[in-house]
Amino acid sequence: MVSDDDDDAIRTQAEKLLKDGLETQVFPRADDQETVLKIIGDLKVSDGSLTQRLVIGGFTLVPVEHGDIEQACETCMYYLVHRRYCELPELDLPVEEEWSCNLWRI
């Protein structure tokens, strides 16, 4: 059973990694099926660590402007509002509403 405390600890750790300058693959964004499959495939063969999920997922602490759209977790179909959580199975991470990743989808 995962508690809110667990989520908070992981969220804080992710935020620190990104604030400390972890370089993530912000682009390309997953605009087409080929890119989606590539990123998902890379996540599946990674070690599944928090760092790898942040890097391959191209995480940022602020929304990303892409093709006239502001991409943020809060507008993504995978965002669980009440838990502040990304339910995409390959990411499966506590996030913040203003964060963003390259798999954003409406």
Ligand code: SF4
């Ligand atoms: S897929 Fe990316 S943008 Fe969407 S909720 Fe998950 S982390 Fe946020």
